[in-house]
Amino acid sequence: MGHVGDTRGTTVVCGPDPSGETVCRFVADVKEVEAAAAGGDPARLNALDDLPRYVTRLVQLGRPDLAADVVREAGRDTPPERSVLERVIEQNELMAVAFFARGMIASRAVGRVVVRDGAGRARDYGTGFMVSSELLMTNHHVLPDAQSALQSVIEFDHALGLDGQPMPSLRFRFQPGRFFETARTLDFTLVAVEPVNDDGVALASRGWIHLIAESGKAIVGEPINIIQHPGGERQQIAIRENRVVRAEDDFLVYSTDTRRGSSGAPALNDQWQLAALHHAGVAEMRDGVEVRRDGQLYREGIDDPESIRYVANRGIRVSRIVAEMEARDLPAGHRAMFEAAKRPAPLAELLSGVLGGVAPASLSGVPAGGLAPVVGGSPAIGPDGAVRWTLEVRLGPASGVPAAPLPPARAPEPSAESLFDPRGPYLDEGADAAAAAAYYAGIDPEAGPSALFAALHDRLRQTHTHVLSYAAARHDHLYPWIDRHEDRALRSVYSDAPMPEELFVAERMALRAALVRTARAEGTQVEALGAASLEAADAALEATMTFNAEHVVPQSWFEGAAEARAQKSDLHHLFACEPECNSFRSNIPYSEFTEEEERRIATSAAGALEALRDPTVEAVRPMCGLRDGRRFEPAAGKGAVARATLYFVLRYPGIVGDVKSGSRREFLKSDLPILLDWARAEPPSRHERHRNFWIAEVQGNRNPLIDRPDWLDRIAFADGFA
Incomplete structure (x- = not known):
């Protein structure tokens, strides 16, 4: 009969059919990552991914010093003291101050693809997202050809407002005549979108999530976030309840819980950088038949497709999509449009415009190569000066709840979130x-x-x-x-x-921790440390991290x-x-x-x-x-x-x-x-x-x-x- 895997309390029988073998392989991947993480064995965790991808990820996080440490450790016979995953997660946590705000920023570039027939009737839904001020990315199986794109639209702000009522949505038409590139094997489509819609709204105001060519934006074991319109529903975000479990040639495999209609969604790391284009879920199989969430076999034509249980998902690696596009012989105009998708959106300028000219210091920047679209939702500025956005946030498989309003935009004050401390006029x-x-x-x-x-x-x-x-x-x-x-x-x-303000806050926190250790060793308080002790602690810290x-x-x-x-x-x-x-x-x-x-x-x-x-x-x-x-x-x-x-x-x-x-x-x-x-x-x-x-x-x-x-x-x- 084959071997038996166990997932979520349900026995999966892996027979000779390819789908069953795939399921058991993904179940094994999930179990291996979970076991390695639980066991705390750095060498075992490091073996789950490739050294070049580890290096790229740490460099993207602004820690080339850690990347250099990993390279040195890889050349030694002794096992590492800490896994790369642990170091990456630690850096992610240091960026947590603006995590949700940046998630809202990213959500603004994501919309629902309404796939229509020749008569203009909606026949299916998917998810798509802007990768430049002109181009949208989704799956090939969502928009397989120029004609289907010409008939369809992208709909932004399909979400619930703070009052639980639907927000006014914005629709833009596709313009495949200007740009349309697709690939069946990698299941992606890039298509131009009209620059201004019928309501006079500029597409560029949505921002975008740009393409990063280097491999290593999400390593095995690292959390993945997905912004999606499952089943054509209002926007939801699956946040951090998911892990990358395998990096294949063309795919990232992750455990995110997605549903039909999520095709074409962006799979993002904790810096909201695009790691993969969501491609398809891997259904739990038994004897070649999908299994429902209640453990029963799925009945084609009778059961709701949403009842199928998925054990893993696969996304097309962005590095592979970029490589495919770079290998194509594109016309000069198309080449220029694609190259623009590698450039981040101007976060500071766009954010400043949304906030009325004030950009909070905690959102004042992103890592090299990082996300840079504008703040999410259609903002409303109330009489109290508060700026509010709306989206639905979903933690794992739970249903979403409206996001809380953001506080009024104001100059950042010295705090754990910001070091900004003005001393007078900027320049008199x-x-x-x-x-x-x-x-x-x-x-x-x-x-x-x-x-x-x-x-x-x-x-x-x-x-x-x-x-x-x-x-x-x-x-x-x-x-x-x-x-x-x-x-x-x-x-x-x-x-x-x-x-990012968080980089400087983290450096200050590291210095404070070093001073506390020095004070304890000297049997005194930090405030009582002499100049020599202060400088010695700072010098020791400089030897272990990059300022x-x-x-x-x-x-x-x-x-x-x-x-x-x-x-x-x-x-x-x-x-x-x-x-x-x-x-x-x-x-x-x-x-x-x-x-x-x-x-x-x-x-x-x-x-x-x-x-x-x-x-x-x-x-x-x-x-x-x-x-x-x-x-x-x-x-x-x-x-x-x-x-x-x-x-x-x-x-x-x-x-x-x-x-x-x-x-x-x-x-x-x-x-x-x-x-x-x-x-x-x-x-x-x-x-x-x-x-x-x-x-x-x-x-x-x-x-x-x-x-x-x-x-x-x-x-x-x-x-x-x-």
Whole structure:
């Protein structure tokens, strides 16, 4: 008869029929994941998925340091102390502050596909979601051809309101004549949607869930969330009650409870990144017949199809869909439309618009490569100023309940959820100009290049009256206020991408925990710790995790110098930066690549795994920059990092270009024109001027290259190189 599997209290007999064998295999997958997780054996858990996928997942979570640890552990004979899954789940929990809000954001891009016949009558339903401002994705079996798409529509906001009543829905027609691509084997369809519907609503206002090509967005054992319209019903979300149990060639297998009508739904990780396109459920089988939820055999034509019990589900891996589309010979216009689906929606701008210009700091950004559609539902702004969204949230198989209203939009306050702490006007132009005039009084810009360099060096050194600890520089000043942009977001210096507030909150919490441990060891209270103990605890923490700050001039360049403490905490060259980009740049000096070099590196660049194994290999990260082991060119922020580096040369002469090892690992005097070109090409921004004013308030000195950009070509910066 075959072997017997057991699931949800029902015996599954696996006979020779392919469906039965599939069921037993999936049951075994579920049991293996559950047993490995329950047993707490890191090696057993790690064996459930592939190392490159683990690396990608940790890098996407902004923890390349953990990814590097996993790579090192994989090369050892000793078993790991912690599983990759445990580390991923831990990072997911740190992001929990905005989890539900981001779920609502994602839900706004998901709608019900109403499949209609030639007469306009609804004959079936599915789920679909926007992957760009123009393209929607669903299953091939939902919209198999252009004609079926032409007859059908996508319906957004098919959900219940706060009062339990149906919300007004929005319908948009498909435009397969503009774009229609489908694949039977991978069961996906991409189709264009009209940009503005008959009610005058712009499609782009829905936001989208973009496509990420790299494999590893959800690893075996990790929770999966599905936003769906089961059976054509109002929108529901199955949240975290489900796990990935297998990563096959083209599929992710997961235990999410979905129903008919969920075809085409997005399967998302805890950062609401698209991991898979929901494809089909795997029904429990007995003797080749589906089994109902009550344990009885399903009777075709008599029983409700919704009564069938499913033991697992399969989704098409997004990495496979992207690879399929990239392999196609698309017309130039279609290629451009597809490439747009790889770019995140502008979360900060769209969210700010929905909230009336105020974006809460806890929602001010997403991880590199993360979700970025607008806030969900059709928002209603009441007389009290509160902004409310509506959707139905379903935890596992339970029926949904209306979401609670969000609190009024307001400026974030210092709390466990946000470090934002304004100290005054973002930039008072008059006060800044007056402060700069007073600061440079007595300095003659016509004195000659070397004399001007010497005068500015003396002024910067003498007015640097307050040397901070590195922890205080980050947590008391840089993150709460100094590096905030005018939209209150902390943005990565190398990509200009907004960063999640939770990353900085988590860093502060980790520091607090380290200080508590130190205080206990010394038999005192945290508040009573001396400066040496505080800095030692912070240094120990830095050795075990990647901070969210970038030294424009790497610490390894000034190690052992007399003023190393001042250099490490000098706010003028400290910027917020994703840990991924921080590690990607490493201590490689800035440089520029020719277009030919860019093309060569782009085609031969190392993947995430190889780049972590060897930081000298050629690699490219679209959200960070380009490197070849000796040179690094950032994707953004060139003017700012150039002025920060030149400030460092003025303030600490003899440090940059001091190549102790003989290898070309520091920025050299011969490359000075690169920094000057970057500074000329990008004038100081309001963000830089804001930083400069408030840094002077904290540590006493200013950056002359921000205040007096016209002095750029008058200063002998070469005098500051070793």
